[in-house]
Amino acid sequence: MTCFFIGAGPGAPDLITLRAQRVLARCRTCLYAGSLVPTAVLDHLPADARRIDTQALELDEIVAEIAAAHERGEDVARLHSGDLSVFSALAEQARRLDRLGIPWEIVPGVPAFAAAAAALRRELTVPGLSQAVILARYARNASPVPDSETLERLAEHRSTLVVHLGAHALAEIVARLLPYYGPDCPAAVVADASRPDERVVRAPLAELPARAAEAGVRRNAVIFVGRALAAEGFCDSHLYSPARAASLRGE
Template identity: 60%
Template sequence: MTVHFIGAGPGAADLITVRGQRLLADSPVCLYAGSLVPTELLSVCPPGARLIDTARLTLDEIIAEMVTAHSAGQDVARLHSGDPSVFSAVAEQMRRLDLAGVPYAVVPGVPAFAAAAASLGRELTVPEVAQTVILTRTAERATAMPPGEDLATLGASRATMILHLAVQRIDAVVADLLPSYGPQCPVAVVARASRPDELIVRGTLADIAERVKAAGVRRTAVIVVGAALTAAQFPDSHLYSAGRCRS
């Protein structure tokens, strides 16, 4: 028996991986976050599968379901939105499963920031413009940020910055990033990336807060900040240069 932590993708049901879909179809127990995982994915589950919405369950209750399935010799598909490697609360589940002696495996998924970049039609790393991507969040209504990971400190690099779980604090985000990035730095907010009701709000640090409020974006959004969003004048990558290909 194995608990499969499966990245369900950013929202579109067809963005789950082939491996993830296969495991989902083979697991008699499925735990999913009803508020984030597309319900269309549940149709892949085998007939008679036990489907458990974890949206209102505590960590202890979630682990208890996994341990019960383990005792019955049943594989578990644990669906997480996006990719399990970032902001998924998988680490504490793994820690509890280790203590309980329950085996698990991880299946990666398409992260929300990748879906947002696809919707924006932009590469986040552009030659001589931006070669670093920072994935972060803010601390309101969540665990505290570690020392040195506040936005003002991270922003000093002027790297492409992706903020999850932060759109409700857009004013504070702007205030923290303005000193390093400047008011004309491009910003895009992608709400519900890849879903039918996806919404994109574009602007700069000078006006993005008001644009986001006017659009009514309050949750399930990714904030992208950095010059890569609008870069047009930059050298071609060395990857396909004539000198490299002929050497």
């Protein structure tokens, strides 16, 4: 038996991987976050698979369900929205499974920020302007962040900044970022990326909270700040340059 932690993608049912589909087809038990994972993804499970919505369960209850499936010899699908590598609560679940001797694997998925960037039709790294992307989350009503990773410390880099789980505190976030990025810095909020009700709000940083409120954005949103969001007149990358091509040809 194996517990598969599966990235279910940002919301659109077809934004899961072929590997995820194949794994789901063999799992007799599936635990999923009902408020975030589209139910259409569950269609890839066997018809008689146990489906357990975890949104009202505590961590120990979730692990107990996995352990029970382990005792029955059943593979388990543990579905998370987006990808497991960031803000997924994978680590604490995996730690408990290791203690119980239950094997587990990760099946990566499409992260929310990637789907949101696609909605913006923007590359987050632009030659000569921004070559780093900082992924962060907001700490109000959630686990604290280290002192070295406060918004102010991250904003000092002036890289492309992507903030998860902060739509409810957008005005507060913007106020903290303004001294570093400036009021005219390009910014955006993408809510429910890849879903039918997707909303995209673009505005200068200082105007973003008001524009987002007008659009009714309150949750399930990703916040972007950085010059790359409106880059023009930038240089071409070295990747396809004549100099690199000549070097590869040995000239």
